[in-house]
Amino acid sequence: MSFDIFHNLIIKAPINKVFDAVSLPQHLNNWWTLKSSGKPELGLEYNLNFTDDYNWFCKVSVAEPNASFHLKMTQSDADWNPTTFGFDLVTTKEGTLVKFSHVNWPEANHHFKYSSFCWAMLLNGLKNYLEKGVIISFENRN
Known part of the structure; x- marks a missing residue:
């Protein structure tokens, strides 16, 4: 059994x-990571750096321009390693519907529940970044 956000x-x-x-890393760094690198092409590696202790890696598992982008974790912590997270996008009358998922968590433990909360906050930061140009400093993103 696995758990999903x-x-x-x-x-x-x-x-x-x-x-x-x-x-794109230059945008991820404005709402999520401290610094990141990678290209949105199938099979390529991303480095997601949050601190020296949280310097994680993943691979692009889905890359459909202007439609879907998913990353499969390859080097992180025990909870995140088996997971894949991603964004499926749909144009609507109001703008873009973002369907976010973070799937295959091994346990519905504290880290899973806290990560769900953090994703909600970060996605709100993404919304404010795109709609209002708001960039919250990395230190104030949780």
Whole structure:
């Protein structure tokens, strides 16, 4: 048995801007990571650095421009390692529907529940970044 996190939200921005914000390192660093690197191409590696202690790696498992972007963790911690997270995007009258998922958690433990809360907060940060140009400093993102 595995456990999954799902969040849906509308962002009042064109789908290509949302795709870039969830897949390009220069944008990830403005709402999620301290510093990251990678290219949104199937099978390529991303480095997601949050601190020296949380310097994680993953591979692109889905990369469909302006539609879907998913990363499979390859080097992180025991809870995150078996997981894949991603963004499926749909254009709506209001903007872009973001269907976020973070799946295959081994346990519904404290870390799983806290990560679900953190994702909700970070996705709100993504929304504010795209809609209002708000960049919250890395130190204030939790």
